[in-house]
Every structure is written in C-alpha cells, then in structure tokens.
Amino acid sequence: xxxxxxxxxxxxxxxxxxxxxxxxxxxxxxxxxxxxxxxxxxxxxxxxxxxxxxxxxxxxxxxxxxxxxxxxxxxxxxxxxxxxxxxxxxxxxxxxxxxxxxxxxxxxxxxxxxxxxxxxxxxxxxxxxxxxxxxxxxxxxxxxxxxxxxxxxxxxxxxxxxxxxxxxxxxxxxxxxxxxxxxxxxxxxxxxxxxxxxxxxxxxxxxxxxxxxxxxxxxxxxxxxxxxxxxxxxxxxxxxxxxxxxxxxxxxxxxxxxxxx
Numbered sequence: 001x002x003x004x005x006x007x008x009x010x011x012x013x014x015x016x017x018x019x020x021x022x023x024x025x026x027x028x029x030x031x032x033x034x035x036x037x038x039x040x041x042x043x044x045x046x047x048x049x050x051x052x053x054x055x056x057x058x059x060x061x062x063x064x065x066x067x068x069x070x071x072x073x074x075x076x077x078x079x080x081x082x083x084x085x086x087x088x089x090x091x092x093x094x095x096x097x098x099x100x101x102x103x104x105x106x107x108x109x110x111x112x113x114x115x116x117x118x119x120x121x122x123x124x125x126x127x128x129x130x131x132x133x134x135x136x137x138x139x140x141x142x143x144x145x146x147x148x149x150x151x152x153x154x155x156x157x158x159x160x161x162x163x164x165x166x167x168x169x170x171x172x173x174x175x176x177x178x179x180x181x182x183x184x185x186x187x188x189x190x191x192x193x194x195x196x197x198x199x200x201x202x203x204x205x206x207x208x209x210x211x212x213x214x215x216x217x218x219x220x221x222x223x224x225x226x227x228x229x230x231x232x233x234x235x236x237x238x239x240x241x242x243x244x245x246x247x248x249x250x251x252x253x254x255x256x257x258x259x260x261x
Contacts, residue, residue: 019116021126021239022166024083031109032078032090039100044070051077054092084165087117087124095122126163132247139250142257143183151182155253158246169242170224170234176249177221180214183253187260194218202260210255217249 033047041047044066051074052059063069081089094103103119110117117124127133136159143152158175161168177195184198185191193201195218199211206214223235237245 018240019127020114021116022083023115024086025113025115026079027113028109028115029078029086031113032093032106033074035102035105035109036093038105039097039102044074047074048077050093050096051089054089054096087165091119091122091124094119098122124163124165126167128243128247132243135247135250135254139253142254142261143179145257145261147186147261148183148257151179151186151253154182155179155250158249162242162246167239167242169237169239172242173221173224173237173245176246177217180217180249180252180256183256183261187256213248214252217245217252220245 036042036047036050041050048059048070055077059070060073063073078086078089090106094106103122107118110119116127118127119125128136139155140152142148143155154175158172158179161172161175181195181198184195184202185193188198188201190198190201196215199206199214205211220235224237
C-alpha cells in the first residue's frame with residue numbers, strides 16, 4: 001500500500017488530522033490522471049474517452065487538439081464535479097478496467113492523502129479508526145447468531161448509510177440504535193418493545209452507569225433528524241457523531257450478547 005519514497009524509507013511523515021470523508025481533495029483529483037496514465041491512457045483524448053464513457057456524456061466535438069483543448073476538458077470533468085460525483089466516477093472507472101492496476105493505485109493515493117475510503121472490487125468503502133473497525137467487526141461476529149438476524153440486518157444498514165455517497169448519517173444512527181434495540185428484544189424475549197423498557201427487564205439489572213449510556217444512545221437516536229420518533233427537524237449528526245454512535249452501539253451490542261445472550 002505504501003509507496004517506496006524517501007519519507008517512507010526513513011520514517012518521516014507530515015502530521016495528519018482526522019480522516020477526510022466529505023471531500024475529494026485536489027491531490028486525489030490530480031492523482032486520477034496519473035493513474036489513468038499508468039493504466040495506458042496517457043494522452044488527454046484517451047482519458048477523455050474513459051471519463052465520458054463512464055459518465056455517459058458526449059465529448060465536446062469542438063475540442064480537437066490534445067493541448068490545451070482536450071486537456072482542459074478532462075481537467076474540467078475531474079475538478080468541477082461534486083466530491084461524491086467524483087467518487088462515483090472513480091468507481092465506474094475501476095469497474096470498467098478490472099484487469100488494470102487502477103484500484104491498487106487509487107487506494108495508494110487515498111491512503112497518502114488521508115481520505116477515509118478504500119476501494120474494494122470497484123466500490124469505495126468508508127474506513128474508520130482501528131478501534132472503530134475492530135468494534136464493528138466484533139459486533140458483526142456476535143450478530144452472526146441466527147437469533148439476531150433482524151438486528152444484524154439493521155446494523156448492516158447502519159454501515160451502508162454511513163458508507164453511502166453522500167453519507168446518510170441520520171439513518172446510520174437510527175439503524176445502529178435499532179440494531180441495539182433489536183438485540184435486546186431477542187435477549188429479553190420481548191419483541192416490539194422499546195429500548196428503555198427492555199433495559200428495565202434485564203436480569204441481573206444493568207449497572208446504573210451503563211443504563212445511562214444505553215438510554216443516551218436511544219435518546220440521541222430519537223433526536224436525529226428524520227430518525228426513529230423525531231421526524232423531520234431534529235438534530236443532524238456529523239460524521240464524527242455518527243461514527244461515535246455506531247462505535248458505541250457496536251460495543252453495547254457485543255456486551256449485551258456476551259452478558260445476557
């Protein structure tokens with residue numbers, strides 16, 4: 001994944017902040033043309049052909065010369081698009097050239113530019129911190145029990161909403177809390193019951209501090225815009241908030257199954 005560069009060989013790296021999600025940095029957009037060249041599309045007209053094909057648009061018939069006309073047209077197609085449209089385009093390009101090294105090279109650039117996505121089999125999937133990914137992985141293992149099929153599907157929906165282009169954070173939060181509620185319904189054998197009542201039915205009783213945490217997840221999920229009971233007009237979760245709720249719900253699900261399941 002890591003390029004053989006001076007900084008990597010000698011352990012130097014610029015300080016990086018949080019992963020980038022809702023943006024397609026200029027470096028990634030410029031890098032797309034570099035990757036196309038590595039894949040054999042090394043002139044503007046050939047790159048235009050690939051991009052216009054996946055976008056299903058007609059190349060500008062007034063542009064004949066490679067430089068500057070077609071070159072400028074390609075730059076405009078890449079740099080003037082919304083960030084999520086740009087990633088849609090990259091997915092379609094990857095799917096159109098499965099036998100070429102596009103996916104591997106694109107992932108290198110995403111990693112180097114600290115973008116929170118990686119491409120797998122032509123689809124960009126959101127990545128998080130190691131702790132988040134571990135919590136999600138462990139909870140999905142626990143939800144693999146056939147008893148928790150409904151909760152498992154709800155948790156998968158939460159991740160799908162988080163990973164969608166553009167992301168749907170309110171519904172990601174809603175489905176994560178639904179998955180926790182669904183897990184408790186199975187454990188307590190009280191289908192259709194809301195989470196607060198389920199918590200009160202746990203035996204042995206949940207520690208008061210943990211009960212506050214679970215109640216807090218339920219309250220936050222209910223307050224999110226368009227999610228659960230709030231309807232339109234509630235709080236709109238940020239990317240960081242959604243990740244925190246999914247992470248916490250994943251850990252809560254795992255705890256419930258291991259302790260009461």
